[in-house]
Amino acid sequence: xxxxxxxxxxxxxxxxxxxxxxxxxxxxxxxxxxxxxxxxxxxxxxxxxxxxxxxxxxxxxxxxxxxxxxxxxxxxxxxxxxxxxxxxxxxxxxxxxxxxxxxxxxxxxxxxxxxxxxxxxxxxxxxxxxxxxxxxxxxxxxxxxxxxxxxxxxxxxxxxxxxxxxxxxxxxxxxxxxxxxxxxxxxxxxxxxxxxxxxxxxxxxxxx
Amino acid sequence: xxxxxxxxxxxxxxxxxxxxxxxxxxxxxxxxxxxxxxxxxxxxxxxxxxxxxxxxxxxxxxxxxxxxxxxxxxxxxxxxxxxxxxxxxxxxxxxxxxxxxxxxxxxxxxxxxxxxxxxxxxxxxxxxxxxxxxxxxxxxxxxxxxxxxxxxxxxxxxxxxxxxxxxxxxxxxxxxxxxxxxxxxxxxxxxxxxxxxxxxxxx
Amino acid sequence: xxxxxxxxxxxxxxxxxxxxxxxxxxxxxxxxxxxxxxxxxxxxxxxxxxxxxxxxxxxxxxxxxxxxxxxxxxxxxxxxxxxxxxxxxxxxxxxxxxxxxxxxxxxxxxxxxxxxxxxxxxxxxxxxxxxxxxxxxxxxxxxxxxxxxxxxxxxxxxxxxxxxxxxxxxxxxxxxxxxxxxxxxxxxxxxxxxxxxxxxxxxxxxxxxxxxxxxxxxxxxxxxxxxxxxxxxxxxxxxxxxxxxxxxxxxxxxxxxxxxxxxxxxxxxxxxxxxxxx
Numbered sequence: 116x117x118x119x120x121x122x123x124x125x126x127x128x129x130x131x132x133x134x135x136x137x138x139x140x141x142x143x144x145x146x147x148x149x150x151x152x153x154x155x156x157x158x159x160x161x162x163x164x165x166x167x168x169x170x171x172x173x174x175x176x177x178x179x180x181x182x183x184x185x186x187x188x189x190x191x192x193x194x195x196x197x198x199x200x201x202x203x204x205x206x207x208x209x210x211x212x213x214x215x216x217x218x219x220x221x222x223x224x225x226x227x228x229x230x231x232x233x234x235x236x237x238x239x240x241x242x243x244x245x246x247x248x249x250x251x252x253x254x255x256x257x258x259x260x261x262x263x264x265x266x267x268x269x270x271x272x273x274x275x276x277x278x279x280x281x282x283x284x285x286x287x288x289x290x291x292x293x294x295x296x297x298x299x300x301x302x303x304x305x306x307x308x309x310x311x312x313x314x315x316x317x318x319x320x321x322x323x
Numbered sequence: 324x325x326x327x328x329x330x331x332x333x334x335x336x337x338x339x340x341x342x343x344x345x346x347x348x349x350x351x352x353x354x355x356x357x358x359x360x361x362x363x364x365x366x367x368x369x370x371x372x373x374x375x376x377x378x379x380x381x382x383x384x385x386x387x388x389x390x391x392x393x394x395x396x397x398x399x400x401x402x403x404x405x406x407x408x409x410x411x412x413x414x415x416x417x418x419x420x421x422x423x424x425x426x427x428x429x430x431x432x433x434x435x436x437x438x439x440x441x442x443x444x445x446x447x448x449x450x451x452x453x454x455x456x457x458x459x460x461x462x463x464x465x466x467x468x469x470x471x472x473x474x475x476x477x478x479x480x481x482x483x484x485x486x487x488x489x490x491x492x493x494x495x496x497x498x499x500x501x502x503x504x505x506x507x508x509x510x511x512x513x514x515x516x517x518x519x520x521x522x523x524x525x526x
Numbered sequence: 527x528x529x530x531x532x533x534x535x536x537x538x539x540x541x542x543x544x545x546x547x548x549x550x551x552x553x554x555x556x557x558x559x560x561x562x563x564x565x566x567x568x569x570x571x572x573x574x575x576x577x578x579x580x581x582x583x584x585x586x587x588x589x590x591x592x593x594x595x596x597x598x599x600x601x602x603x604x605x606x607x608x609x610x611x612x613x614x615x616x617x618x619x620x621x622x623x624x625x626x627x628x629x630x631x632x633x634x635x636x637x638x639x640x641x642x643x644x645x646x647x648x649x650x651x652x653x654x655x656x657x658x659x660x661x662x663x664x665x666x667x668x669x670x671x672x673x674x675x676x677x678x679x680x681x682x683x684x685x686x687x688x689x690x691x692x693x694x695x696x697x698x699x700x701x702x703x704x705x706x707x708x709x710x711x712x713x714x715x716x717x718x719x720x721x722x723x724x725x726x727x728x729x730x731x732x733x734x735x736x737x738x739x740x741x742x743x744x745x746x747x748x749x750x751x752x753x754x755x756x757x758x759x760x761x762x763x764x765x766x767x768x769x770x771x772x773x774x775x776x777x778x779x780x781x782x783x784x785x786x787x788x789x790x791x792x793x794x795x796x797x798x799x800x801x802x803x804x
Contacts, residue, residue, distance in 0.1 A: 358540055358611055359745075
């Protein structure tokens, strides 16, 4: 089964908008307390890896992308598309043992969005309808609290509807924060939607 | 031009970075801000009675606020100016929130750390909202289509936020803006703000 | 041979920087550090005086019963050297992670780019490491690395030679090629005060031959280097240093850190360490 959350499961979790992770960049994401490094290769292939270099535990999300590889910022250890270590700069002639590997997770791109499955799943990626991606917002509340305040069950995508026909792909983070990836009807002015999302966040975060 | 400088100061870095991006030579005079508090020495107080850094000396002219120095350095380069004031005000706010949080965490400055971090997060969200709007218009910098002193003034304290315990993990537009600045020709780094290794080709 | 973590000497202040009194933490416990007239003192939370030593520009204390004298660094006493108080910096990391980073050179081209190292000169050649039982210290010798700017006193790139010495669980000394005086070693130390297991105060100190740089320039250089490491140290997972193999994958270049971890296990020093692989 997928990521367990009170009252529901998420097979696929949205971790970002493609526009926010352009080629040759890597970003950190936390999903249910699992640290991830989401990166896009030079050829435009997305990857979701555990945010930890097997050498000395440095966060891979601080690293750098060259070609189709991600390198750790600490000692430059370089990992290829399958997570296998292919280069250890301190020993240029060494072929790294196959056991040295970054943890990796299934990653799919659909609806301008990067989706990650923390456990193997056959489920399809959630459908966002005809909506287009707007932006991501951090919220200082758990995903459960956000869903409760929106009076909806916690699932991968929560539909708000309204004037802009907003849908939110929820990324549960920790007990005290989450990320909302927001989508709206394609004919809506994005700045107006962004402003509406800011209001929504203020309301969600307002003390009871 | 001589810059009385402290290597770890975000405000001094604004000046060093601006000069580097302009290709303007700057002679650096290291001041032992920590641990010796040399910025408060009689010699430094003669130069700047406020006892602060940066201090820029150009012939007889002495300038002591980083914003004034940025304006001075770009006096003849209008492309770097723009609708600055709103963002220069935000730069001052970032200095007082994220900047002070950093000095608290690293050098044990006496600061209400929770208030500083909370104010910093509010300002980062404001910055993120504006930069997101800019991206909707196909722009990456704060004011207009190209970098201005607004970007240079806001960049250091923003980029160093993690030094003060404020994460930048969840601000996609801020991250892309920082990357654009770090990609500018002539960009120089400071401790806590790395160059982009992606730009170098491995052996 | 295991001694209590409380029985070691720890740095708690810079002699030139202590006036009045200041509260701080040592091994998770409140202490106060101060000066009255010409005398420096350290008190525990109950107000009892703790033993103190003044050495290498710093005030040292021992919260338990000192098992011996504080280690010595003979080079520090030779005339002609600049003795540099670099000033302390706090880091949210295990004190042991801070020491281990100091012992490592493979990160130079990536973290201290164009200063202590640069691509493509990334190779770390074999060097020697041993645990010296008679003094209970870890030493690495015959370490060398090509550096674009090895020190404030260096003009251009040189192949620098190093020796590393772990003099106590949270204190390390490095000896490096001295550009103005070939044949002598510049000495750079990292004295780490464990505030608690996940937070430390780092007190670097140096004894260098350099008649050209100002004190401010030498201080700046070392602070720059250390602050570049800080962004790494605060982002290592797990926070505590794993002492059991299996969690992290070392290579030949990591011999010093492997010996350090093995030595910590041997002497039973687990403060800031974890034993079971997470």
